[in-house]
Amino acid sequence: MRFVDTHCHWNEEPLKAPLEEQRAAAAEAGVVRAVVVGFDLPSSRRALELARQPGVPEILAAVGLHPHDARTADEGFYEDLRALLADPRAAALGEIGLDYWYDNSPREVQREVFARQVALGVGVGKPLVLHLRDGKDPEADGVYGQAFRILEEGKAREVGGVFHCFGGNASQARAALDLGFHLSFAGPLTYPKNHALRDIARDCPLDRILTETDAPYLAPQGHRGKPNEPAWVVEVARTLAEVRGLSLEALTEAVWENAERLFCPGGPR
Ligand SMILES: [Zn+2]
Known part of the structure; x- marks a missing residue:
């Protein structure tokens, strides 16, 4: 597998x-690729550096600025990011x-920096890795609604991407899929109380589903409280296979093909 x-x-x-050590443990568990x-x-520079080092798992890089630090983005930042994006290792x-x-950054600034980075990604034809988290009052904060507007206006559909560690509700999942994006599931899928999330994972089209760890965060159930590692993505895949009534082999192969299509559109590098 x-x-x-x-x-x-x-x-x-x-x-x-x-x-x-982490890479060896991941290889041992059957993990052959890590983004x-x-x-x-x-x-982002470090991710590109790692992507140049041969080994198993193969490493791909994503480059960008998290909304936490949106306030640090100046014109020089966008120039630097454009240069990093031009690297063929930036998947x-x-x-x-x-x-x-x-x-951590003012909301207006987060939206502006998000929109500008979406434009950059669409401009160079690279998929987007999205981090979305609502405030304490999801109804009023409406992170998903605001993000969908920015993605629509930025023509993000042209490049697609992934809602990383998806944590929205069923209608937000529907909207993400309608926009042509993938849903990625992490450790929280394995937490006993997260029934609604497992329902979403069950109903997601098989060709739009991805697995991740977000390591060192969000360790899966059997390892909660410890720093997470990519080797444990197997636990996420196991839960996904279970909720969908698939063999681990079938689920894993489908996820592999989805990741391949999204991050390696030119075929094997
Ligand atoms: Zn992350």
């Missing part, structure tokens, strides 16, 4: 466990989006 972790942070320093996702310029633009839970 070939598992894929479409979202992890092996670019976050300091790592909780040495990269070589290392940037959240600012240094972590995607991300993680970008809106986070009204922490509000």
Whole structure:
């Protein structure tokens, strides 16, 4: 079986466990590809550096600025990001989006920086890795509604992408799928109380579903409280296979093909 972790942070320093150990554990578990996702310029550069190192799992990079740090974006930032995006090892633009839970950057600034990064990604034809988190009052904050408007206006449909660690409701899932995006599931899918999330994962078209860890965050149920590792994406895949009534093999192969189509459109590199 070939598992894929479409979202992890092996670019976050300091790592909780040495990269070589984590990579060996992932390879041992059958993980053959990991997408290392940037959240600012240094972590994006680091993701590209890792993507140049041969080994198993193969590493792909995403480059972008997390909404937490949107306030740091100046004109120089966009120039630097454009240069990083031109690297053939940059498989995607991300993680970008809106986070009204922490509000680390003013919401208006988050929206502007999100829209500009969407435009950059669409301009170079690379898929988008989205981070969306509603505020304490989802009704009033409406992160998904605002994000969908920005994505529609930015013609994000042309490049598609993924709602990383999807945490919205069923109608938001529907809207994301209607926009041509994928839904990616992480450790929370395995938490006993998350029935509604498992229902969404069950109903998502098989050709739009992805698996991830968001390591070192969100360890799956059996490992909760520990720093997460890409090796444990297998637990997410296992839960997905279960809720969909598929064999682990069939689920894993479908996810592999989805990731391949989204992140490697030119075929094997
Ligand atoms: Zn992340």
